[in-house]
Amino acid sequence: MKIDLPTLDGAIQTYSMQHLEDTVPPATVPSFNRIAYAAAHVVVDPRSAYEPWSDTPRVDWDTTLAFREYLYGLGFKVAEAMDTAQRGMGVGWATAAELIRRSIAHARTIPGADLACGAGTDHLDNGRRHSLSDVINAYNDQFEVIESAGGRPIMMASRALCAAARSADDYKNVYDAVISGSRNKVVLHWLGEAFDASLAGYWGSSDVATAMSTVLDIIRLHQGKIEGIKISLLDAEHERQLRSQLPDGVLMFTGDDYNYGDLIAGDSTGESHALLGIFDPIAPVASRALVALAAGDQQSYHRLIAPTVDLSRELFVAPTQYYKAGVVFLAWLNGHQSHFSMAGGMQSARSALHYSEVFRKADVAGVLIRPELARRRMAEFLRLNAGIEQQAT
Numbered sequence: 001m002k003i004d005l006p007t008l009d010g011a012i013q014t015y016s017m018q019h020l021e022d023t024v025p026p027a028t029v030p031s032f033n034r035i036a037y038a039a040a041h042v043v044v045d046p047r048s049a050y051e052p053w054s055d056t057p058r059v060d061w062d063t064t065l066a067f068r069e070y071l072y073g074l075g076f077k078v079a080e081a082m083d084t085a086q087r088g089m090g091v092g093w094a095t096a097a098e099l100i101r102r103s104i105a106h107a108r109t110i111p112g113a114d115l116a117c118g119a120g121t122d123h124l125d126n127g128r129r130h131s132l133s134d135v136i137n138a139y140n141d142q143f144e145v146i147e148s149a150g151g152r153p154i155m156m157a158s159r160a161l162c163a164a165a166r167s168a169d170d171y172k173n174v175y176d177a178v179i180s181g182s183r184n185k186v187v188l189h190w191l192g193e194a195f196d197a198s199l200a201g202y203w204g205s206s207d208v209a210t211a212m213s214t215v216l217d218i219i220r221l222h223q224g225k226i227e228g229i230k231i232s233l234l235d236a237e238h239e240r241q242l243r244s245q246l247p248d249g250v251l252m253f254t255g256d257d258y259n260y261g262d263l264i265a266g267d268s269t270g271e272s273h274a275l276l277g278i279f280d281p282i283a284p285v286a287s288r289a290l291v292a293l294a295a296g297d298q299q300s301y302h303r304l305i306a307p308t309v310d311l312s313r314e315l316f317v318a319p320t321q322y323y324k325a326g327v328v329f330l331a332w333l334n335g336h337q338s339h340f341s342m343a344g345g346m347q348s349a350r351s352a353l354h355y356s357e358v359f360r361k362a363d364v365a366g367v368l369i370r371p372e373l374a375r376r377r378m379a380e381f382l383r384l385n386a387g388i389e390q391q392a393t
Contacts, residue, residue, distance in 0.1 A: 023370075029112060034272075037275040040071060041085055044341055045060040046341035052345040071280075078116075079154060081096040094123075116152040121139055123138060130160045131164065138160065155186050157196070168203060188226060194234055208235075234259075235259075252273065257276060260274060261302065314354070322349040324342070325349045329358060335373050356382070
């Protein structure tokens with residue numbers, strides 16, 4: 001199969017697809033030797049009446065939950081209502097809370113399904129500064145929604161806390177208050193400023209080593225109530241340094257969408273589990289790679305995972321926070337949803353050239369699970385968004 005795609009130099013090039021067969025899902029749920037959370041996207045309902053740039057989109061609940069069932073069937077846990085679900089970038093707390101309640105109830109109907117849910121402070125008014133008590137109460141409010149529904153919390157980085165805190169001790173006091181009151185073990189979340197500029201200097205310092213010391217103090221104090229920490233700084237060495245210092249029983253969940261292949265495989269400093277937005281679009285290939293890793297077949301693992309890292313680096317290219325557009329684009333190409341519309345109108349955040357690069361690299365990585373459908377939808381997208389009429393067949 002061939003398709004005409006735009007290139008970086010402004011030309012049109014005929015591209016021959018490498019993977020031509022549909023991907024058949026596994027007959028049984030695979031098993032891994034790493035914990036692998038896939039942060040999942042939200043499917044909006046573009047036929048409903050709502051303001052696209054508001055933070056209360058109309059959600060297509062059936063399709064949204066069906067995608068989570070697809071992830072469970074590939075062996076993944078789900079990280080619900082996280083950055084990949086457009087928290088704070090099109091999806092506000094009211095929608096996120098409903099997503100959390102529905103997703104927890106849905107998971108109970110699926111044998112073996114497991115999830116954890118993002119708890120933050122995003123229902124606070126970003127237009128004013130809040131006290132540390134406000135931040136603690138906001139976290140507790142969201143923890144209560146999750147835990148009352150029977151879920152486990154992921155303590156997301158807080159814009160409000162970053163704005164309010166004046167020292168590392170302020171972070172320690174807030175995290176101490178919230179973690180101490182949690183009914184369940186908590187996953188901490190360190191999201192770098194590449195994903196959200198308002199989180200610059202999180203943990204009280206722009207120096208990573210100093211910030212790391214602060215978060216390690218928090219983890220050591222609450223070792224028995226922390227499942228692990230997700231770190232998304234897009235720097236493998238920072239993750240290795242933190243990983244090597246974690247107390248026994250506290251897991252490192254890589255959130256490094258540039259270097260996850262090697263970090264999950266591990267080295268002399270240890271190995272990482274995963275909580276990744278990239279697992280959403282690469283799920284079938286990542287599942288096979290993790291099965292190979294569990295079997296001790298490092299060669300097959302790296303052969304499968306390496307091309308997905310190249311795709312991920314394209315999806316997460318700066319401005320990194322718009323990676324969600326590529327995630328949903330691939331869900332549409334793969335037939336997981338019938339349209340390419342997003343909360344906040346985020347489908348417009350990337351160029352047609354970027355989406356063309358995503359298409360090429362997704363094909364090379366083998367993540368286009370229905371190649372003919374993907375080619376047809378890509379051609380439709382280019383005609384409408386770049387004025388490119390197809391000559392190739």
